[in-house]
């Protein structure tokens with residue numbers, strides 16, 4: 001195998017890895033979008049069910065318990081990024097809000 005052919009093969013491989021990396025990033029963003037949409041729909045569904053049962057404040061759990069649950073399911077409850085997925089771990093804004 002000549003050296004130039006070997007170099008070309010490695011270059012092609014590098015290009016394909018770059019493309020795959022880009023696709024992976026797109027898929028990851030789609031997963032985040034779907035998780036956020038799912039969380040919004042769960043909350044909307046809870047609110048609608050509570051309204052149907054004549055309890056506009058929510059189900060049997062209090063608003064604060066709901067916020068803790070949403071936070072522990074991995075979503076922001078702070079007004080900076082409310083409803084979006086916490087991809088960076090703990091959020092100081094959320095924690096400050098929960099401790100009010």
Ligand SMILES: [Zn+2]
Pocket residue numbers: 076077078080081091092093094
């Ligand atoms: Zn937050």
